Amino acid sequence: MTTPQAGQLLELRDLRTHFYTQDGTVRAVDGVTFEIRDGQTLGVVGESGCGKSITAMSVLRLIERPGRVVGGQVLLRGKDLMEYSDTEMRDVRGNQISMIFQEPMTSLNPVYTCGDQIAEAVELHEAVNRRQAWARAVEMLAQVGIPEPARRAKQFPHQMSGGMRQRVMIAMALSTNPELLIADEPTTALDVTIQAQILELMKALRERNKMAIMLITHDLGVIAEMADEVVVMYGGKVMERADAMTIFERPHNPYTKGLLASIPRLGEKRERLEVIQGVVPNPLNLPTGCLFKRRCPYAMPVCDTAPPVRQVAPGHVSRCWLTPAGEPPRIGEDAPPELAEESAQELTVMAR
Amino acid sequence: MTGPEARVTSQDRPDAPPDPESGSPLWKPAADTGSHTGRRGASGAETAPDAQGEVLVKVTDLVKHFPIRGGLLGISRLGAVRAVDGVSFDVRRGETLGLGGESGCGKTTLGKVILRLLPPTSGDVSIKDRPIFGLSGSKMKAVREDMQVVFQDPYASLNPRMTVGEIVGEGPLVHGLKNRVKREELVRELLGKVGLNQSHIHRYPHEFSGGQRQRIGIARALALNPDFIVCDEPVSALDVSIQSQVLNLLDDLQRELGLTYLFIAHNLAVVEHISDRVGVMYLGKIVELADVDTLYRDARHPYTVALLSAVPEPDPRRRRKRLVLRGDVPSPVNPPSGCRFHTRCWLREQLGNPENCVTDEPELRTISPGQQAACHWSEKITPEGVQSAAEHQPPVALAEAAAD
Numbered sequence: 001m002t003t004p005q006a007g008q009l010l011e012l013r014d015l016r017t018h019f020y021t022q023d024g025t026v027r028a029v030d031g032v033t034f035e036i037r038d039g040q041t042l043g044v045v046g047e048s049g050c051g052k053s054i055t056a057m058s059v060l061r062l063i064e065r066p067g068r069v070v071g072g073q074v075l076l077r078g079k080d081l082m083e084y085s086d087t088e089m090r091d092v093r094g095n096q097i098s099m100i101f102q103e104p105m106t107s108l109n110p111v112y113t114c115g116d117q118i119a120e121a122v123e124l125h126e127a128v129n130r131r132q133a134w135a136r137a138v139e140m141l142a143q144v145g146i147p148e149p150a151r152r153a154k155q156f157p158h159q160m161s162g163g164m165r166q167r168v169m170i171a172m173a174l175s176t177n178p179e180l181l182i183a184d185e186p187t188t189a190l191d192v193t194i195q196a197q198i199l200e201l202m203k204a205l206r207e208r209n210k211m212a213i214m215l216i217t218h219d220l221g222v223i224a225e226m227a228d229e230v231v232v233m234y235g236g237k238v239m240e241r242a243d244a245m246t247i248f249e250r251p252h253n254p255y256t257k258g259l260l261a262s263i264p265r266l267g268e269k270r271e272r273l274e275v276i277q278g279v280v281p282n283p284l285n286l287p288t289g290c291l292f293k294r295r296c297p298y299a300m301p302v303c304d305t306a307p308p309v310r311q312v313a314p315g316h317v318s319r320c321w322l323t324p325a326g327e328p329p330r331i332g333e334d335a336p337p338e339l340a341e342e343s344a345q346e347l348t349v350m351a352r
Numbered sequence: 353m354t355g356p357e358a359r360v361t362s363q364d365r366p367d368a369p370p371d372p373e374s375g376s377p378l379w380k381p382a383a384d385t386g387s388h389t390g391r392r393g394a395s396g397a398e399t400a401p402d403a404q405g406e407v408l409v410k411v412t413d414l415v416k417h418f419p420i421r422g423g424l425l426g427i428s429r430l431g432a433v434r435a436v437d438g439v440s441f442d443v444r445r446g447e448t449l450g451l452g453g454e455s456g457c458g459k460t461t462l463g464k465v466i467l468r469l470l471p472p473t474s475g476d477v478s479i480k481d482r483p484i485f486g487l488s489g490s491k492m493k494a495v496r497e498d499m500q501v502v503f504q505d506p507y508a509s510l511n512p513r514m515t516v517g518e519i520v521g522e523g524p525l526v527h528g529l530k531n532r533v534k535r536e537e538l539v540r541e542l543l544g545k546v547g548l549n550q551s552h553i554h555r556y557p558h559e560f561s562g563g564q565r566q567r568i569g570i571a572r573a574l575a576l577n578p579d580f581i582v583c584d585e586p587v588s589a590l591d592v593s594i595q596s597q598v599l600n601l602l603d604d605l606q607r608e609l610g611l612t613y614l615f616i617a618h619n620l621a622v623v624e625h626i627s628d629r630v631g632v633m634y635l636g637k638i639v640e641l642a643d644v645d646t647l648y649r650d651a652r653h654p655y656t657v658a659l660l661s662a663v664p665e666p667d668p669r670r671r672r673k674r675l676v677l678r679g680d681v682p683s684p685v686n687p688p689s690g691c692r693f694h695t696r697c698w699l700r701e702q703l704g705n706p707e708n709c710v711t712d713e714p715e716l717r718t719i720s721p722g723q724q725a726a727c728h729w730s731e732k733i734t735p736e737g738v739q740s741a742a743e744h745q746p747p748v749a750l751a752e753a754a755a756d
Binding site for chain 1: 454455561563564591592593594595596597599600603618619620621622624625644645648649658659660661662663664665666667668669670671674676677678680681
C-alpha cells in the first residue's frame with residue numbers, strides 16, 4: 001500500500017499495455033512512469049504510434065481486445081485503478097477523470113442533440129432529474145463560450161462547426177467537474193484561429209476549476225503554450241521528462257533534440273530543416289537496446305544495450321546512454337562493466 | 353512545351369542512357385533537356401525570383417461556385433457555395449507561391465481549378481501564356497505534362513491495387529512511353545530521385561509508411577517532367593520528423609529540376625519555410641499577397657495578423673496574449689457584404705466600426721513593393737494596435753460563465 005504525497009493526483013508506475021495481434025505482440029505502452037499533481041498540466045508528446053493515446057486509454061481502462069494492460073499500476077490518489085471493479089471504474093470516469101478526444105464529430109452521437117448528450121452525462125453522475133440535467137447542460141454550453149446556449153443545446157452535432165463541437169465535448173467532459181481532464185489531441189482537427197479559441201478556453205477553465213490536464217499532442221507549439229511539465233514518448237517508452245522550459249531549452253535526449261530541430265518555426269526562415277533520419281520502427285519488430293539508435297546521430301555500440309533512465313538534473317530524466325553532461329559514457333562508470341572489453345574508442349560518439 | 357504531335361514515340365527515343373546530371377526523364381527529346389538545363393540555371397540561385405521573373409502560370413479573376421440544388425426534382429438552384437470568388441495572381445518560374453488559410457477558405461478548390469481538375473465558373477488560367485480552359489481534350493492532355501499535383505493524403509491518393517511501378521509509370525504510359533523496359537528504367541530513376549529504394553518498384557502502397565507514400569506521390573508528379581506542381585497540403589498528414597524530410601526533398605527537387613510550386617497548406621510555419629511569396633485566403637478571396645519575409649514580419653491585413661498570432665510557437669518563453677478571433681468563418685454560401693472579414697475584424701472594432709468595411713468590398717491593392725492587401729485600413733495596423741487588441745479582448749469562457 002502506498003500513501004500518496006500531498007497534491008499527487010495520478011501516478012503511473014511502469015505501466016505496460018500490449019496488443020496481441022495475429023502478427024505478434026505490439027508493446028504499445030512499455031513501462032511508462034510519470035505523475036500528475038493537482039492543477040498541473042502535463043504534456044505528453046510524441047509521433048503517431050508512440051503510445052501516447054494508448055497510455056491515456058489505459059488510465060481510464062478503455063483498452064479493448066486484443067489489447068490488455070499487462071503490468072504496472074495507475075494510482076489515482078494512491079489507489080490502483082487496475083484493481084477497481086467495473087462499477088467502481090465507471091464512477092471514476094467522468095467524476096474524477098474526464099476525457100476529450102481528437103475528432104469531435106466521431107465522438108459525439110449524431111442522433112442525439114448536444115444538450116441531450118451533456119444532460120445524460122450529468123444524470124449518470126449526479127442525483128438530478130431530467131429538467132435539472134438539461135438546465136445544467138445549457139449552463140455548461142454557456143460556460144464554454146457557446147453563444148445562445150439554450151438554442152444550441154437543441155441542435156444536433158452536424159449542425160455545428162468543428163470548433164463548436166469541440167466546445168460541446170469539453171462542456172460534456174467538464175459537466176461533472178473532474179479533477180483530471182485527459183485531452184487527446186483536442187485541437188488537432190481544428191483550424192489555428194479556432195485552436196487558439198479552444199486553448200484559451202482550456203486555460204481559463206483550468207484556472208477556474210483548478211483541474212489538472214493531461215494534454216496529449218504531437219504539436220510542440222501547443223505543448224509550449226500549455227504544459228507545465230512534458231513527457232516525450234517514443235516506441236511506447238518515456239524518452240525524456242522535465243519541466244516545459246527545460247525540454248525546450250536544454251533537452252538531453254537526442255530524440256527530443258531531433259524533434260525540436262525538425263519543426264519549421266514562425267519567423268525563423270532556415271535554408272534547410274534538420275531531419276531525423278529514417279522512420280519510426282515497426283512496433284512488431286523493435287530494435288534491441290535503444291529504440292532510437294537507428295535514427296540517432298549519437299548512436300554508439302553501447303546503444304545495443306537498453307539505455308538507463310538517467311537523472312540529468314532534479315526533475316529531469318532522460319532514457320539515454322549519454323551522461324548528464326551529454327558525453328558518451330565511460331566504461332565501468334557510466335556503462336555496464338560487461339561492455340568493458342569493447343574498446344574505449346568504439347564508445348566515443350560517432351557524431352555525424 | 354511538347355504538343356501531342358511533337359511528343360517522341362518509342363521508336364525515335366534516344367537509346368543512349370540519359371546524362372545522370374540532367375535529371376530529365378529518359379524519353380524526352382534532347383531539345384527539351386536543354387531547356388531544362390537553362391531553366392535550372394535561371395532558378396539555381398538561392399534567392400527568391402525578383403518581381404520581373406517570367407510568369408509561368410497566370411490566374412485571372414478565377415471564380416468557382418458550387419451550385420446548391422434542391423426542390424422537388426433537385427434541379428432548382430437554391431444558391432451557391434462561393435468557394436473561389438474572384439482570384440487573380442501570377443506564379444513566376446522557379447518560385448514557390450505558398451497559399452495559406454483556414455479550412456473552407458477555398459485554397460484546395462483553387463488548386464484544383466487551376467489544374468482543370470474542376471471546371472471553372474468563370475475566369476482564366478494560362479500556363480506559359482496558353483489559356484487552358486478552352487483547350488480540347490487532346491490539347492489539354494499535352495498541357496498536363498507541364499502541370500502536376502501532389503495530394504494531401506498519401507493513403508487515399510495511391511491506388512492500393514497498383515504497384516509503385518504502375519503508379520509512377522502510369523503517366524508516362526498514358527503520354528506515350530509504351531516500352532515497358534524503358535518505363536521501368538524511368539520509374540527506378542524517379543524512385544532514386546525521391547529517396548526511395550529502387551528495388552521497391554514492385555511493392556504495393558500498403559507496404560510503405562506515410563512519408564514514403566508521399567515520396568511515391570512526388571515521384572508520380574515528377575514522372576512527366578512538369579514545370580509546375582500544385583502541392584496540396586503535402587505534409588499535413590505526416591509526423592513532424594517525417595514532415596521535415598519531405599519538405600527538404602521538395603526543396604532539393606525544386607533546385608535540381610527548376611520546378612515551380614503552388615504550395616497549399618494551413619500550417620503557416622510550413623508555408624513560411626517553403627515559400628518565396630505567400631497568399632492568404634479568406635472565404636474564397638485572397639486577402640493578402642506578399643513576399644514571404646514581408647508578410648511574416650509586417651502583415652497588412654487584419655486577418656493575416658490574427659492568423660499569425662494564433663499559431664502556438666514551440667517556445668514556452670514566448671507564451672503571449674494572442675489575438676483570438678471570435679466566432680467561426682461565415683458560410684461561403686452567403687458571405688458578409690463589403691469586406692468579408694468585417695464580422696470578425698479586430699481592426700474594424702479598434703477603428704470604431706467604419707461604415708465602408710460593410711458597404712465597399714476592398715480590392716487587393718499594393719501597399720508596398722511586393723505586398724498587396726485587400727483592406728481599406730491596412731495603414732492603420734501598428735504593432736501597438738495589435739498588442740492592445742490582444743490585451744483588450746474579454747477573457748474567454750469566464751465572461752460567458754459570469755453571465756449565468
